[in-house]
Amino acid sequence: MPTKIEKDVITGTDTTGHEWDGIRELNTPLPKWWVYVYLATVVWGLGMFVLYPSIPLGTTYFHGLLGYSSRAxxxxxxxxxxxxxxxxxxxxGALPFAEIQKNHDLLEVALTAGRITFAENCQPCHGPNGEGRIGYPALDTDVWRWGGTLAAIQQTITHGIRSGDPETRTSQMPSFGADGxxxxxxxxxxxxxxxxLYGKAKPGVDTAAGQKIFAENCAACHGDKGxxxxxVGAPPLASRVHLYxxxxxxxxxxxxxxxxxxMPNWNQRLTPATIKAVALYVHSLGGGE
Ligand code: HEC
Ligand code: HEC
Incomplete structure (x- = not known):
C-alpha cells in the first residue's frame, strides 16, 4: 500500500503514513523540554570528555584540560x-599523662597508636594481649616488678631492663647455689x-629453717613477707603471678x-610520643596504677 502523509483531522498532527487495518500512526513531535534536556546532556557529556581524563592511549591516557586525578x-x-x-x-608527646587522659579524643588516638605499636613490637615477648609467658611478665595484672604507674611504665619502656642503655633499670639476684x-x-x-608465701606448700613440711634462711638472704630484696x-625489680613472691x-x-x-x-630499651626505635602512647595502652590492660 502506498504511504500517504496527511494531517489528522482531530489532533492536527501529521501522520507517519503507516496504517494497519484503518488505524493510522500519528507523527507526534518530541516534547520541546525533552529535546532541550537531551541536547544539554550531550553538551555536558562532551564537556566532561574534554575537561576530565577520558580516552585511553596505550600506556597513558588523555588527562583532560583540568588535569584532575582521583588518585591525587x-x-x-x-x-x-x-x-x-x-x-x-x-x-x-608534649602533654603530661594527666592532660592526655582528660582529653577523650586524644586518649583514643593514643590508645589506638599504643595498641598497634604493642602488636608490632611487644607482642612477641609479652603475648598478644599482654598476658605474658614464662620469663616474660604479664602486663595485664596488678603484680608489677618495677612499677605500674604511667611514669614507671614509661621509664621501663624507654630505657629497658638490663638492656645496655646507660639509664637502664638493672639488678641482679645473687647466685646462692653456684657461688656456694x-x-x-x-x-x-x-x-x-x-x-x-603463695599457698602451694606441701602440708606438714617444717618451714622454720627455710624462713630463717629467707629472712637472712632474701628479705632484703623480696621483702620480709615476700x-x-x-x-631492685625483685618480684613479689607472695603472689600467684610468677615470672618463671x-x-x-x-x-x-x-x-x-x-x-x-x-627487656630492650625502646628509645632508639620509638619516638617519645609513641612510647607514651604504648605506656597508656599497657596501663589500660587492667593493672595500671
Ligand atoms: C625481647 C623480649 C621483649 C620485648 C620485645 C619487650 N619486652 Fe617488655 N619485658 C621483657 C622482659 C624479659 C621483662 C622482665 C624483665 C625482668 O626480668 O625484670 C619485661 C618487662 C617489661 C615491663 C615491666 C613489667 C613490670 O612488672 O614492671 C614492661 C612495662 C614492659 N616490659 C613493657 C614492654 C613494652 C611496652 C614492649 C614493647 C614496646 C616490650 N615490653 C617489649 C621482654 C620484652
Ligand atoms: C639482690 C636482690 C635479690 C636477692 C637477695 C634475692 N633475689 Fe630473688 N630475685 C631478684 C630479682 C631481681 C629477680 C627477678 C629476676 C628477673 O627479673 O629475671 C628475682 C627472682 C626470684 C624468683 C623468681 C620469681 C618469679 O616470679 O618467678 C624467686 C623464686 C626468687 N627470686 C627467690 C629468691 C630467694 C629464695 C632468695 C633468697 C635465697 C632471693 N630470691 C634473693 C632479686 C633478689
Missing part, C-alpha cells in the same frame, strides 16, 4: 589525615618456705643459679 584527590585526603594524626601525636652461699639442702628448705621490692613459675624445682633453680630477664 585520595592522596590529598591521606596527607590530610597524616597531618592531623601527626598533630595529635605531637600533642601526646647456700648449701643444696638449705636451698631446698628456703624453696619450701617460699612456696608457703611482697617484692620495686627499687610456681613449681618447687623452678624456685630451687632460681636460687641455685638465677635467670635474669632482659
Amino acid at each position: 584527590d585520595a592522596m590529598a585526603g591521606v596527607e590530610e589525615m597524616r597531618a592531623m594524626h601527626g598533630k595529635q601525636m605531637q600533642q601526646i 652461699v647456700l648449701k643444696p639442702d638449705q636451698i631446698q628448705q628456703v624453696a619450701d618456705y617460699v612456696m608457703t 611482697q617484692g621490692n620495686r627499687d 613459675g610456681d613449681a618447687r624445682e623452678t624456685v630451687v633453680a632460681q636460687v641455685t643459679k638465677p635467670r635474669h630477664g632482659v
Whole structure:
C-alpha cells in the first residue's frame, strides 16, 4: 500500500503514513523540554570528555584540560589525615599523662597508636594481649616488678631492663647455689618456705629453717613477707603471678643459679610520643596504677 502523509483531522498532527487495518500512526513531535534536556546532556557529556581524563592511549591516557586525578584527590585526603594524626601525636608527646587522659579524643588516638605499636613490637615477648609467658611478665595484672604507674611504665619502656642503655633499670639476684652461699639442702628448705608465701606448700613440711634462711638472704630484696621490692625489680613472691613459675624445682633453680630477664630499651626505635602512647595502652590492660 502506498504511504500517504496527511494531517489528522482531530489532533492536527501529521501522520507517519503507516496504517494497519484503518488505524493510522500519528507523527507526534518530541516534547520541546525533552529535546532541550537531551541536547544539554550531550553538551555536558562532551564537556566532561574534554575537561576530565577520558580516552585511553596505550600506556597513558588523555588527562583532560583540568588535569584532575582521583588518585591525587585520595592522596590529598591521606596527607590530610597524616597531618592531623601527626598533630595529635605531637600533642601526646608534649602533654603530661594527666592532660592526655582528660582529653577523650586524644586518649583514643593514643590508645589506638599504643595498641598497634604493642602488636608490632611487644607482642612477641609479652603475648598478644599482654598476658605474658614464662620469663616474660604479664602486663595485664596488678603484680608489677618495677612499677605500674604511667611514669614507671614509661621509664621501663624507654630505657629497658638490663638492656645496655646507660639509664637502664638493672639488678641482679645473687647466685646462692653456684657461688656456694647456700648449701643444696638449705636451698631446698628456703624453696619450701617460699612456696608457703603463695599457698602451694606441701602440708606438714617444717618451714622454720627455710624462713630463717629467707629472712637472712632474701628479705632484703623480696621483702620480709615476700611482697617484692620495686627499687631492685625483685618480684613479689607472695603472689600467684610468677615470672618463671610456681613449681618447687623452678624456685630451687632460681636460687641455685638465677635467670635474669632482659627487656630492650625502646628509645632508639620509638619516638617519645609513641612510647607514651604504648605506656597508656599497657596501663589500660587492667593493672595500671
Ligand atoms: C625481647 C623480649 C621483649 C620485648 C620485645 C619487650 N619486652 Fe617488655 N619485658 C621483657 C622482659 C624479659 C621483662 C622482665 C624483665 C625482668 O626480668 O625484670 C619485661 C618487662 C617489661 C615491663 C615491666 C613489667 C613490670 O612488672 O614492671 C614492661 C612495662 C614492659 N616490659 C613493657 C614492654 C613494652 C611496652 C614492649 C614493647 C614496646 C616490650 N615490653 C617489649 C621482654 C620484652
Ligand atoms: C639482690 C636482690 C635479690 C636477692 C637477695 C634475692 N633475689 Fe630473688 N630475685 C631478684 C630479682 C631481681 C629477680 C627477678 C629476676 C628477673 O627479673 O629475671 C628475682 C627472682 C626470684 C624468683 C623468681 C620469681 C618469679 O616470679 O618467678 C624467686 C623464686 C626468687 N627470686 C627467690 C629468691 C630467694 C629464695 C632468695 C633468697 C635465697 C632471693 N630470691 C634473693 C632479686 C633478689
